[in-house]
Amino acid sequence: MDKRAIGVFDSGLGGLTAVRRLHALMPQENIIYFGDTGRVPYGTRGRDIITKYARQDVAFLRQFDLKSIIIACNTVSAIALDLLSKENDIPIIGTVEPACRRAMTMTQTGRVGVIGTAATIRSGAYEKYLHKKDGTLDLFTQACPLFVPLVENGRVHRGDVVIETVVKEYLTPLKDAGVDTLILGCTHYPLLEEVIGDFMGPDVTLIDSGAEAANLASTQFDPNEGTGTTQYFVSDDPQGFNQLAELFLQEKVDVGAELVDISRY
Amino acid sequence: MDKRAIGVFDSGLGGLTAVRRLHALMPQENIIYFGDTGRVPYGTRGRDIITKYARQDVAFLRQFDLKSIIIACNTVSAIALDLLSKENDIPIIGTVEPACRRAMTMTQTGRVGVIGTAATIRSGAYEKYLHKKDGTLDLFTQACPLFVPLVENGRVHRGDVVIETVVKEYLTPLKDAGVDTLILGCTHYPLLEEVIGDFMGPDVTLIDSGAEAANLASTQFDPNEGTGTTQYFVSDDPQGFNQLAELFLQEKVDVGAELVDISRY
Numbered sequence: 001m002d003k004r005a006i007g008v009f010d011s012g013l014g015g016l017t018a019v020r021r022l023h024a025l026m027p028q029e030n031i032i033y034f035g036d037t038g039r040v041p042y043g044t045r046g047r048d049i050i051t052k053y054a055r056q057d058v059a060f061l062r063q064f065d066l067k068s069i070i071i072a073c074n075t076v077s078a079i080a081l082d083l084l085s086k087e088n089d090i091p092i093i094g095t096v097e098p099a100c101r102r103a104m105t106m107t108q109t110g111r112v113g114v115i116g117t118a119a120t121i122r123s124g125a126y127e128k129y130l131h132k133k134d135g136t137l138d139l140f141t142q143a144c145p146l147f148v149p150l151v152e153n154g155r156v157h158r159g160d161v162v163i164e165t166v167v168k169e170y171l172t173p174l175k176d177a178g179v180d181t182l183i184l185g186c187t188h189y190p191l192l193e194e195v196i197g198d199f200m201g202p203d204v205t206l207i208d209s210g211a212e213a214a215n216l217a218s219t220q221f222d223p224n225e226g227t228g229t230t231q232y233f234v235s236d237d238p239q240g241f242n243q244l245a246e247l248f249l250q251e252k253v254d255v256g257a258e259l260v261d262i263s264r265y
Numbered sequence: 266m267d268k269r270a271i272g273v274f275d276s277g278l279g280g281l282t283a284v285r286r287l288h289a290l291m292p293q294e295n296i297i298y299f300g301d302t303g304r305v306p307y308g309t310r311g312r313d314i315i316t317k318y319a320r321q322d323v324a325f326l327r328q329f330d331l332k333s334i335i336i337a338c339n340t341v342s343a344i345a346l347d348l349l350s351k352e353n354d355i356p357i358i359g360t361v362e363p364a365c366r367r368a369m370t371m372t373q374t375g376r377v378g379v380i381g382t383a384a385t386i387r388s389g390a391y392e393k394y395l396h397k398k399d400g401t402l403d404l405f406t407q408a409c410p411l412f413v414p415l416v417e418n419g420r421v422h423r424g425d426v427v428i429e430t431v432v433k434e435y436l437t438p439l440k441d442a443g444v445d446t447l448i449l450g451c452t453h454y455p456l457l458e459e460v461i462g463d464f465m466g467p468d469v470t471l472i473d474s475g476a477e478a479a480n481l482a483s484t485q486f487d488p489n490e491g492t493g494t495t496q497y498f499v500s501d502d503p504q505g506f507n508q509l510a511e512l513f514l515q516e517k518v519d520v521g522a523e524l525v526d527i528s529r530y
Contacts, residue, residue: 046502149414237311
């Protein structure tokens with residue numbers, strides 16, 4: 001049994017959807033979470049700066065004694081997983097591979113959709129992984145740049161014409177393509193599960209990429225008998241983070257996030 | 266005649282609305298523009314980090330021989346103008362004061378609205394300035410956090426239900442309050458002039474804060490007989506900046522932005 005903590009990071013709040021799954025699967029695991037709220041979002045930025053930010057996020061987390069790090073951010077997973085894995089002597093778990101694996105077991109028709117940030121979709125990481133594993137799959141991708149700001153402004157509810165219009169606009173090509181499985185390739189998107197599910201219909205399976213990364217982590221380590229504490233760190237506005245965290249964790253909790261100067265790492 | 270250039274900075278693209286006005290008023294002026302595209306947006310962040318970023322932006326610009334700096338960003342103007350003025354030996358021009366001055370000359374009823382980012386509105390900078398100058402004004406403020414991402418995604422056109430819904434939602438309280446003058450307290454918002462104007466009606470005067478800052482600058486310096494060149498620098502994705510710049514400058518132009526590592530300043 002390895003009592004060291006698991007590190008989790010994201011550009012901001014989205015990674016908390018992975019923490020929620022970790023809490024459910026490994027309640028006694030200690031977790032260190034970093035959200036780069038001072039530089040969020042990542043998904044609109046270029047490769048080099050995303051790589052730079054990701055390295056700093058990992059450098060901060062490596063101050064703690066960790067057994068693994070989960071990149072609970074599809075943008076970083078899509079762009080910098082290989083590099084971060086090479087540079088670190090502990091396992092680094094991204095979202096792309098576990099989300100793809102789940103999609104491959106769920107699809108009946110072989111028609112799979114992937115939605116994500118502009119940087120994630122532009123990277124082609126999902127195509128590369130899926131086509132390497134199964135050349136017969138038909139893959140349909142779509143960048144959804146407005147989803148992150150809409151989620152962060154709480155526009156996640158049925159009946160909100162703003163989110164419903166944007167969902168329809170982005171997802172119509174995937175619906176028309178007849179996908180039966182849709183990878184939510186951004187850890188913010190599970191908050192839109194209801195609205196996306198309504199639009200795509202009950203026959204389309206939605207894959208929560210952050211939760212799948214947590215699932216994978218839970219298979220790699222024996223259950224810990226620790227105290228199950230989670231420490232939260234952010235690079236800006238801990239109070240705002242504390243307020244919004246409930247939305248992502250889906251429980252009333254005082255996360256008590258601490259402020260970090262990430263530019264020092 | 267002072268041949269030194271004018272520095273202009275913003276969190277990203279919005280400040281180009283001020284550059285456009287500078288070009289019109291002072292066509293022979295040399296301009297150095299910095300857009301912090303690697304850390305945009307500022308308006309959702311906390312005071313300390315906004316101050317830190319603003320100091321770095323100014324430090325970068327001060328490498329050039331400048332006669333003045335225009336903060337073409339209301340969030341920075343609202344939070345850090347006094348500090349930046351103290352720390353620099355050249356005039357620093359913000360957006361708050363010139364926008365307020367124009368609003369005071371335009372309003373007939375004394376009922377003035379201000380819209381801006383969450384950080385700008387939270388700062389209370391517009392109230393402080395206006396109430397100091399004229400205690401009889403009735404001021405109505407409203408944060409519009411979705412306007413920046415919507416503008417950056419090109420959602421600026423009449424008939425787009427997404428922007429029209431959000432405009433109606435944010436501005437209904439100001440319309441109901443009967444303001445006759447509305448300060449667009451964010452340099453992204455002039456791109457929404459049409460949609461905002463449609464909603465508020467023809468009797469409400471819209472004040473473009475970035476343009477007002479440029480107006481003020483043009484009164485402070487004798488016209489230059491320079492070559493009127495503008496150099497553009499950004500902290501991420503120069504190509505994306507070059508593409509979107511046309512939207513803000515409202516002319517077909519290859520801005521040829523150069524990349525800067527702003528974390529070094």
